[in-house]
Amino acid sequence: MSDVVLEVRDLTKHFPLTKGIVFKRQVGAVRAVDGVNLTLRRGETLGVVGESGCGKSTLAKLIIGLEKPTSGEILVQGQNLARMRGSALRRARRNIQLVMQDPYTSLNPRMTVGDIVGEPFQIHPEVAPRSDRRRRVGELLELVGLSPDHINRYPHQFSGGQRQRIGIARALALRPEIIVCDEPVSALDLSIQAQVINLLERLQEELGLSYIFIAHDLSVVRHISDRVAVMYLGKIIETGVDTEIYDHPTHPYAQALLSAVPVPDPTLRGLRDQIILEGDVPSPANPPSGCRFRTRCWKAREVCVEQEPALVEREGSAHPSACHFAEERDVVHATD
Amino acid sequence: MGRYLARRLLQFVPTLLGALFILHYLMTVGIQLNGDPARAVFGDRTPSQSQLQAMQRVFGTDDPCFEQAGNPCLTVFVHRLENMAQGDFGVDSRERPVVTLIAEHAPITARLALLAILIELLVGVTAGVLAGLRGGSFWDYVVKVSTTMLVAIPIFVVGAVTQLVLGVEFGSWLKGVGAPDLLTGLFSIAYRTDQPWASLVMPAFVLASLSLATTARLTRTSLMENLRGDYVRTATAKGLTRNRVVGVHALRNSLIPVITNLGISFGNLLAGAVVTEGIFNIRGIGGLVFGAVATGEAATVVSVVTILVLVYLLCNLIIDVLYAVLDPRIRLD
Amino acid sequence: MTEQVESVISADRSAQAGIERSASLWADAWRDLRRRPVAIASAVVIVLVSSMAAFPWLWTRTDPRDCPIQLSKATPSAAHIFGTNELGCDYYAMTIYGARASIIVALVSTSLVLLVGALVGMAAGFYGGWVDSVLSRLADIFFALPFLLGALVFLSMLRSHSVWTIVLAFAVLGWPPLARIVRASVLATKNMDYVQAARSLGASDRRLLFRHILPNAAAPAIVVATILLGTYVASEATLSYLGIGLQPPEISWGIMIAQGQSYVTSGYPHLLLFPAAFLSATVLAFILLGDALRDALDPKLR
Amino acid sequence: ACGGTPQSSSGPEGGDIKDGGDLRVYIGEPRHIVASNAGESEGSTVARALYSGLIDYVGDDYKIVNVMADSIKSTDNKVWTIKLKGGWAFHNGEAVNSDAYIRAWNAAAYAPNAQLGSHFFERVDGYADLQGKEPKAKEMSGLKKVDDTTFEVTLRQPFAGFPVMLGYVAFMPMAQACAADLKACDEAPIGNGPFKMDGKWEHKQQVKLVRNNDYKGTKAHLDRLTFKIYDKIETAYNDLLAGNIDIMPRRMPPAKVPEARVKFGDRLLDKPSPSFTAVAIPTYLDPFKDKRIRQAMSMAIDRKAIVDAVYQGRYTPAKSFSPPGFPGGRDDTCKYCQFNPEKAKQLLAEAGGWPAGKKAELWFNAGAGHDVWMQAVGDQLKRNLGIDYELKGQLQQPEFLATADAKKLTGPYRSAWAPDYPLNENYLTPLFGTGGSSNRTGYSNPEFDARIVRGDNAKLLDEAGKLYGEAEDLLAEDMPSIPLWFDKASVAFGETVTGVEYNGVQGVNFARVGFTK
């Protein structure tokens, strides 16, 4: 399996909750990411979807090494990123880059575009000789569809979509193999969103990139991903290639999530099988025992309280699904 | 909340000890470098050895460490701490207990500071609101320039001019026309024991002038920011009157940074009190410390400033709590 | 397809305008400042006053210490346009020469305070944990000493009171508010996405601090610093007034104001007015320039 | 008792003074007000209203008038017999007798009491035994009670001026109740004077006094006498203008004097004060060892110009080492005190000129406003002698004094002296006598010392003054110190106040002040 570029094993991240006056005691933890396994192959896009607060961004930060994991391994081409430090880590970082969610806060408002896109070269001077940098920055801007003449402008002089392109250009500067996109289009307008998605797809084709594409917009994820993982409260509860998830979801949460996505087609009004969930997502600091979805699940029984369902293929689900009672249900299409 | 208070109170300990030590050290080095303040009492006349010794005992400078420049006189410090722990804050050069001195001087400074803070809030916030409601307007400029001028002009000039114009000229005129006591008290030149509040108003104004600029500017910026806030729009959309929208919804939020700043300006107030109290002849803490510094009475300086530090810390604690009350998003744990 | 060409051309045109501009934040701020009349006026005042401080002989040939005592307290006239002081020294020359002490006190104290405050604030905010605890407690200690009282005690300790000891006193006592402000802005800035982005690129702490966090945390510090600067100039005068600051034969606006104020009602108001006017104008200029600078450093406001 | 004709009363004569009223008087916060400890001006102002001593000094010539003393006599100027008038009592009813005086003087002298008046008793036999950390004795052997109204004082050496000292506050009697707790007494002294305490001293606010109706001397006109305490003299002045106080009995803010002259007219008294300012010279240092240099410097200073510029012309340029009008004092002792730049230059040239490149360092204590006139002095030296100068005003008072004590000052320095009793001797022995208590110039002239001793042994006070004056003549030649000026006191008071008398030692006699009818 040489074409696996990234493998995540049993990754957990617990943010400690502390109390105490002089000496801090740990009284609990926010289980933001709680035992996640992923593999990413070369040239592939893995979509990660889930509701707000389910741990998507934390997962992204772990993967690119912005947060130290509580446990688990992140293997980038066989090397464990979580245990690297110093210059080894710096070098490894060149291989895996992040595109952030909010194009308005992810660019330093007091740096020009040239400085922002050129910064990777300043941090890793070995990548490009000084004399070459300006040209490289220009190329990068062109690559993402911006005019190299805009090099001296400030981020606020650009629209959201253009800023996102700047962020992408920055991520591409070091020619990484993997790009983690944390909701790269959530903040963008429809017409712009399409431009960025197309750009990402084009870059993947041209440069052979692998993406981890995080989003809460299931339609965007479907559009761009080869495989999809659905997260709930720090865990992946269902995963598979996109048609498996979208057309044959088996986990009740995945079904509810999909059913809630509005479809821009008034002719389907009232014809789709809509599941309105009750209540809110429980606090990740105090997740329910057993199956984490059981508090909002209409199928929950005794066993769900006691036993945590594993993410495996099982009867009723041809792809891995973490529900004791996994069962197909089409919630996306009209049911007639 | 209880835990928070406990933690904050615990944090006082190192701060207080640190401040105490710094003061002690400064005073000690001061004595070592500038000579024994006990000597100064005798003026040009050279005292005899025993006269000097008697005075040194009163000043508490009879430890030999005061003759070695740079010696921090730790034993003296530890001794002072022990005494303080037992409630003994030492005596001044007239052998009056410092505790008594503080009891005499503190209430009036407290009143002065309270008035000054009220004025600072009242005038500063009003000015800030005037300026903030219409950024860039005439009022905005008036407030900006006038408050800045108050920063630029030393407080003793402000004090002297106020006293001359409002106290001597206007105050005398008032007296001439037989104005009621309260009114003459308001415009009296010096502090009057029979008008313990009114005669402090003018000094409080002078004192407040130091922090007025900051308060007005803070109010202005935060009000302008909040007026643009979505919730102000919501309040308007609910059909509330403009007064209620500004006065209840926008202002309350705008006051949060102003209140926080009060903690800082409290220190300013105490410092400004040195000058203001002198000019208006107010028997307060500022003058006490100034006098003690001038005559080198270490016990008084260290004790009084320590108490000031404590008061300051407490004030800031109260302000933090107030802050949490004003802004429910802040949780004190 | 013509319209497309047109829009491309117009894009090019504005792009060319972009090329001419230099790329640094400070250069841009400078360009922006030059367009603000208030900033220009303030800068002119500051330059004038600074030149008085640096090269007083450019402004007057009279020696402010050459004082024919017979001319004591002359009111302004052609020979002495600002009059003379009680010793008969030319008041104009004194006002010019007095700029130096005030400017040094203002600028050097503020710079030191900014430097120390920024370093401490950045360290405390960026590293957090025990570094933060220790530095914050330390700041508390100095913060809790009332400024002027602290300066009094500090200066009464020192043998001689030169401009530099006053600067030292102000710096020692003045840094905590700035440290707090910087710390708060660093805390707010450090979790901004763009800092995270730079970190994920492998940027060093130094780079994060100085390239990303500091410029974005600087604005409130600059504003406070300019107000502090005004406070320092005024405090220098107050210390002289209390008899613990600079003393003659040193010449400073503070001393001149402290000495001149007692003569206001005695028929010599010029002894207060001239130094007070110079001092106020300078402080006002610094504060207004600080405001303008803050706005200029914020590309969003341009 | 008695009292000479007041020489400097203002306003209408005694007949127009109404009895009653509350006089509000400006003072600064005293250090102490109990007589034995009321060493400085503010404290003694209060103490003098509370106490009556053996003698008073009356008028501008400080004539000695007995108050409680019936007689003060000595045959050898060494053993003095003091007889008291009988029937006087303290405010608490205790009788004022010989014991009250002996008690007071012992208590004042006793070192552990740390009373500021202690040094006045240095001349009394046995004073040394009361000194040190643990003194040998509590009572001076030189004080002997003869009977209830008579006691004897034995001095270590003869001193003709001893009776003159007795009017000073340190020599006031002390009640038993006061001696029992000196500290408590300081808060509310038990005096024997025309006024008594009304309640305690309210620190930094006021000291309230009421008339002592049982007073044996001339009773006061006023019902009440309230000393209002001010921190800043400018504030007090403003309050005087506004009519919130009635009198400033000693000082004015210097800058306000011209204005006050206009506003108060003859209600502003400019009275000579015996305070004396000079620039003392370290005679032990080159180039000041040469007296011609000292003489030249003195002649180069235009005292009048400085006084005009800095003190609005109020002070009296000094032409002697003790003030004119003072017992023994003269007006024209110092011929080198004339301003004469030509002569000064000549003298300097004779002395070989000023060392090239050397600056005269002028010393004074920091933070007390001496910089202005010191600078003026320096300017004069520079202008008239070409001596460049440098001001050395960094030392705070304690260290300045200690440095001076140790003779480590490197140039001329400020020297100020206020006498403790009205006799010219008080300006001479302490400052210029060999081993004098405040002799820091290093001046030592056996002939000078001898002339002082001659004065000490004089039979009559006037004669003593003359003999001391002969000693002063030597100073005028040697110039160990450059006299500059004698201060003036300014007494300003409100329109309805009358009967204000002032002299430089005693201040305003409040017993004689009242309001117009």
Place this chain on the structure above:
Amino acid sequence: MLPEPDPDADLLDVRDLRIEFRTRDGVSKAVNGVSFTVQPGQTRAILGESGCGKSVTAQAVMGILDSPPAHVTGGEVRYRGVDVLTLPDEERRRIRGNHIAMVFQDALSALNPVFTVGFQIGEQFRKHLGMSRTDARRRAVELMDQVRIPAARQRVNDFPHQFSGGMRQRVMIAMALALDPDVLIADEPTTALDVTVQAQIMSLLGELLRERQMGLVLITHDMGVVADVADHISVMYAGRIVEEAPVRDIYARPAHPYTKALLESIPRVDVKGQQLNVIKGLPPSPTRVPRGCAFHPRCRYARDVCRQDPPPLYGVDSRRTSACHFWEEVVSARSEGSEPRSREQDEGVGGE
């Protein structure tokens, strides 16, 4: 309270509304002639991209625009026949909340952080109806129950930050419904929410509308939400309504190239593999709206006339209009896959 309301008039009728912002950098014409009507029980959706003037329109109708810098330069806003723009301030204020209410996009910032939700909901009862504090609180609890906030009685004294996003939006809705208004303007009420929560809120809104027979103006850029709830749709571009139609018609046969392009650029959850069509370029800055048809620089149907003459609203049929000179061409084209997928990247000039 209102001057002679006309019972036969439209519930809300906005005609040719024009708004500009006068700032130091020049005048920006944010809204250039917006017209729409709302009938009781009906949902009018206003669709458009960020910055096209949706919120400004809504705020103008509410009368809560900050002026300066905003100035309404033309048009009418008729509520039951009365032009509210010409009413004196005081009467205008009475309409707000009482007759026309509004729900904002970001509930967290739209709620005052320092007052309890009970206070904020009850405030209107106290100020408009003069109720006592306790009565107002009781009514607030009732309203919170109605918008299905669990344990309303306990939570009435909580602060906004103590609620989850969906609950906050319910609080906003409760606040808007407090005085039983006739018109509800919802400015992107679910944009900030997760899809599951969005579904909850939208179904709640739908129920309440039906119960109360209110007119709803739903502002959004989400074509999916609109398809689910709207009766009529107005599509805005650069401060103008470019197309107006009943909901089914628009999705089936858009009559304006912009609407058409938008529909083609939406990825769909129920279909995989369709191509995303990109609208080249950027929406124009309101300070520099192109001459002629504002959309022409991005339009594939643009001809010379589009650069010269701003298109009037052409009637497509009795119930729909389009502001495109070539609407017939647009309507007749097949909606999907008819054009080659544009590979064109944006070379446009950035925003301001």
